[in-house]
Amino acid sequence: MVYRLISHFLSHSVAPRLARCLLCGDSATGNGLCAPCSAELPYLHDACGTCALPLPRGATSCPRCLQRPPSFSSASAAWHYAFPIGQLVQHFKYRGDLAAGHSLARLAAVAIEPRDRRPDLLVPIPLHWRRYWSRGYNQAQLIAVEFGRQWQLPVHSRLLRKRSATETQLQLKRAQRLRNLSQSFAVGEAVAGLHIGLVDDVITTGATLEAAARTLLAAGAAQVSAYALARTP
Template sequence: MVYRIISPLFITRNLAQCLLCGDRAGDYGICPACIEDLPFLENACETCALPLLPPSQLCPACLRQPPHYSRVRAAWHYAYPINQLIQRFKYHGDMAAGHSLAQLAAQALKPANQGPDLLVPIPLHWRRYWQRGYNQAQLVAAELGKQWQLPVRPRLLRKFGATQTQSQLRRNQRLRNLLHSFSVDENVERLHIGLVDDVLTTGATLEAAALKLLEAGATKVSAFILARTP
């Protein structure tokens, strides 16, 4: 299917239009045909959600050195058109795209068994929050919490170090960049924490946040992500 990404202005004038093709939208702001064609993540590492060919269960990196988080669940591959929707949401303030992504992810990622005790969005440093005006992970977490009837604690985890932009760094560079950049500002003892973010690339941010939560007394850290890069 060929997608035509609809602009935010178009959405405000045509609330019933699909975000992707312009046809009549369904319950999530995207028509059923476009939802069916989205790049849902089906075969992936059971720990870090790295896309794998079946029947593999764990990726080589997780076999060599298991991360501090217990499991990541991602709704989609970071591929077209999901990547464009996330970029519009994250960098251009397209809240219609963000709301649709969060609603669909809530259905795709809903815990089948024992889920987390609460959800915590990966925080932004205050300078980046001030520049952007919002934290996309917090908005996604709010929708997941609403759908799953879980509390959301946006201030539990704080990012107090203004690290460099992470997207162009290798994993080991990211880990060094993130070292000691998080603090836990609430009691997490004996809790299962569900971290929420938009995109998972190397996992360094997630790893640093999970380690800090475990050091503070959390018993388990899992994660819920919109999309996973290859």
């Protein structure tokens, strides 16, 4: 089923069937949006080079990363998590709107393509199997597959495994959340010496990325970079 979903997801790019813009209904280009709507998306230009946190114009590092750098070496996000990106991501994630997901992944792949220091492979942030079952797909995996296709990088979807459901994490304080999360991933393949590109839909606190990166580095990975569609403030 996963295989069918991925090929369905990618088939949009082989033969674009999205004649109408997802946002305004006008005729769309191959990426599912019309040119004016694409141009108005809230692209993230000024951000922390390490964690992608939106920053004032000209600033390149956020105070938190300067004080205590995270385990991952860089993070890139294509957009601010703001209208209409937030709405499109929600539709993709919770309502099975694969067309929205595909458009976003395709546009983001162009916006944040790694030019130098490219990762050796891409790894989506996994979902716990229970959530995977109820949703039917992992949105991060579909994004990673599109990034991998455009960046010509292999995608290892089973390299990281989610150990325990973390639905309750939102209620915990950040420090406690980090402690819990660092035990929540397991590495299932050899990663020694590799530069891993983690892929997620949205970066919020960065706690999930930090936990996944720590797990990968502890397993011998040389470096971890992160790529996402959007970043919250």
